[in-house]
Amino acid sequence: MSSIGTGYDLSASTFSPDGRVFQVEYAMKAVENSSTAIGIRCKDGVVFGVEKLVLSKLYEQGSNKRIFNVDRHVGMAVAGLLADARSLSEVAREDASNFRSNYGHNIPLKHLSERVAMYVHAYTLYSAVRPFGCSFILGSYDQDDGPQLYMVDPSGISYGYWGCAIGKAKQAAKTEIEKLQMKDMTCRELVKEVAKIIYIVHDEVKDKSFELELSWVGEVTNGKHELVPKDVREEAEKYAKDSLEEEDDSDEDIM
Amino acid sequence: MEKRFMDSQIKGVSTGTTILAVTFNGGVIIGSDSRASIGGYYVSSKTINKLIQVHDRIFCCIAGSLADAQAVTKAAKFQISFHSIQMESPPLVKAAASVLKELCYNNKEELQAGFITAGWDRKKGPQVYTVALGGMLLSQPFTIGGSGSTYIYGYADAKYKPDMSKEECLQFATNALALAMGRDNVSGGVAHLVVITEEGVEHIVIPGDKLPKFHDE
Numbered sequence: 001m002s003s004i005g006t007g008y009d010l011s012a013s014t015f016s017p018d019g020r021v022f023q024v025e026y027a028m029k030a031v032e033n034s035s036t037a038i039g040i041r042c043k044d045g046v047v048f049g050v051e052k053l054v055l056s057k058l059y060e061q062g063s064n065k066r067i068f069n070v071d072r073h074v075g076m077a078v079a080g081l082l083a084d085a086r087s088l089s090e091v092a093r094e095d096a097s098n099f100r101s102n103y104g105h106n107i108p109l110k111h112l113s114e115r116v117a118m119y120v121h122a123y124t125l126y127s128a129v130r131p132f133g134c135s136f137i138l139g140s141y142d143q144d145d146g147p148q149l150y151m152v153d154p155s156g157i158s159y160g161y162w163g164c165a166i167g168k169a170k171q172a173a174k175t176e177i178e179k180l181q182m183k184d185m186t187c188r189e190l191v192k193e194v195a196k197i198i199y200i201v202h203d204e205v206k207d208k209s210f211e212l213e214l215s216w217v218g219e220v221t222n223g224k225h226e227l228v229p230k231d232v233r234e235e236a237e238k239y240a241k242d243s244l245e246e247e248d249d250s251d252e253d254i255m
Numbered sequence: 256m257e258k259r260f261m262d263s264q265i266k267g268v269s270t271g272t273t274i275l276a277v278t279f280n281g282g283v284i285i286g287s288d289s290r291a292s293i294g295g296y297y298v299s300s301k302t303i304n305k306l307i308q309v310h311d312r313i314f315c316c317i318a319g320s321l322a323d324a325q326a327v328t329k330a331a332k333f334q335i336s337f338h339s340i341q342m343e344s345p346p347l348v349k350a351a352a353s354v355l356k357e358l359c360y361n362n363k364e365e366l367q368a369g370f371i372t373a374g375w376d377r378k379k380g381p382q383v384y385t386v387a388l389g390g391m392l393l394s395q396p397f398t399i400g401g402s403g404s405t406y407i408y409g410y411a412d413a414k415y416k417p418d419m420s421k422e423e424c425l426q427f428a429t430n431a432l433a434l435a436m437g438r439d440n441v442s443g444g445v446a447h448l449v450v451i452t453e454e455g456v457e458h459i460v461i462p463g464d465k466l467p468k469f470h471d472e
Contacts, residue, residue: 103338103346104353104392111342144378 011127030133045218046139075225080134121156271441273403282452289444313374352384360390403435403442
C-alpha cells in the first residue's frame with residue numbers, strides 16, 4: 001500500500017523520477033493517521049464534526065480542541081499534527097484580520113482559503129523546512145454569499161465542497177456523507193446527521209473513548225461560528241447513539 | 256482653514272474646492288467644481304478634474320493639496336485594482352474607501368488631503384463615504400466637502416431628501432455646486448458631475464455660464 005521513495009524522499013525540494021514529491025505525500029500520511037474530521041455545507045450554514053480521541057483518562061475534558069475560530073464568521077476543523085494546525089490557524093487569523101483592517105469587510109472564504117493554501121504550499125518548495133502535516137476544513141456563512149466550505153491539504157491546494165472528510169476514516173465518512181441530501185437540509189437537521197456519521201466511522205476496537213466536537217455557523221447562529229450549544233449537542237449524540245443501536249438490531253434480524 | 260491657507264503657500268497648488276456626493280434611488284451622483292488655486296490669489300487651473308475613477312463603478316473626489324491627493328489616489332487605484340482581480344469580482348465601495356482611509360491615516364503627518372468616495376456595488380447598492388483629513392471613515396447618504404461646502408450646509412440640509420429620482424438629484428447637486436461656486440472665491444470654473452448606477456457611468460459637464468442663476472446674478 002505504501003511506496004518507498006528511497007533516495008528521492010529526503011527533502012521537499014526533490015522530485016522523484018516519476019514526478020512525485022514524496023515529502024508532501026508523507027505529510028498526507030500523517031493526516032491519514034489522525035482521527036476523523038468532517039464538514040458539511042447545507043442550505044443555511046455549515047456544520048463541523050470531529051472525532052477527538054481521548055488517549056488518557058487524566059486529560060481535562062475539552063482540552064486539545066480541534067475546531068478553531070478563525071474569524072467571527074469562519075471556523076476551521078483540523079486533522080493531522082495538531083501543533084502544525086495550530087500555527088496555521090494563527091496564519092489564517094492574521095490574514096482574516098488584516099483583510100478586515102485594509103478593506104473594511106469580512107474576508108470571503110474562497111479568498112482566505114486560497115491565501116492559507118498559498119502559505120501551506122510555500123513550505124513544500126524548500127529543503128530547509130518540512131511541509132505542514134495537517135489538512136483542514138474551513139467553513140463560513142455570509143448573508144449575501146451564503147454558506148461556504150473549503151478544504152486545504154498539505155500540498156497546498158484548496159477545493160470548495162458541499163461535504164468533505166479528512167483523517168483515518170475519511171473514505172467511510174465520505175460514503176455516509178454522499179447519502180445525505182445536504183442542499184435541502186437545515187443546520188439543525190444536519191447537526192444530528194454529522195454526529196451520527198462520526199459515531200458510525202468511529203472504530204470501537206482500535207480506539208477506545210472519544211469526545212465528539214461539534215460546531216456550526218449559519219443563519220441559526222446569525223453568521224457567528226461557535227461550538228454547538230449543550231442541549232443541541234446532547235440531542236445530536238442521542239440521535240447518533242440511537243441510530244447505531246437500530247442498525248445493530250436490524251443486523252441481528254437478518255441473521 | 257487658516258492652517259490650510261498658510262500651508263498652501265508652502266505646498267503649492269491646493270484645491271480650494273467644492274465637492275459633493277449624493278445617493279438617489281438606484282445610484283449616486285458625485286460632483287465637483289474645477290478650480291485649482293495657489294494661496295487663494297492665483298487660479299492655476301480653470302478646468303482641473305477632481306473626480307478620479309478608481310474602479311468601474313467607484314469614483315473619488317479630492318480636496319486639499321492636489322499633489323497629495325493625486326499621489327494617494329494613484330496608490331489607491333492600484334491597490335483596489337489588484338484587490339478586485341484577486342477577489343475575481345468588482346470591489347465593494349466600502350473596500351475602496353477603506354483603502355483610501357488606510358493610506359490617509361497611516362501617513363497623516365505628511366498628507367493634507369481629504370476624499371469623498373462614492374460608487375455602486377452589488378452588495379449594498381449606491382453608497383457615499385467620507386474620508387476626512389486625518390483618516391476618519393464615515394458612511395453617509397450624502398456629503399459635501401471642500402472650502403466651498405461651508406456656504407451650502409444650509410441648502411444641503413434643507414433640500415436633501417432620501418430616495419430622490421435621478422433628475423431631482425441632478426438638480427440638487429447642480430444647485431448646490433452653483434451656490435457654493437458663487438460665494439467661495441477658491442471654487443469655480445465648470446461643474447463636473449458623474450452619475451453612477453448599476454448600468455454604467457455618465458459624465459456631465461456644465462460650463463460656468465450654464466449653471467443655474469440665483470437672485471442678483
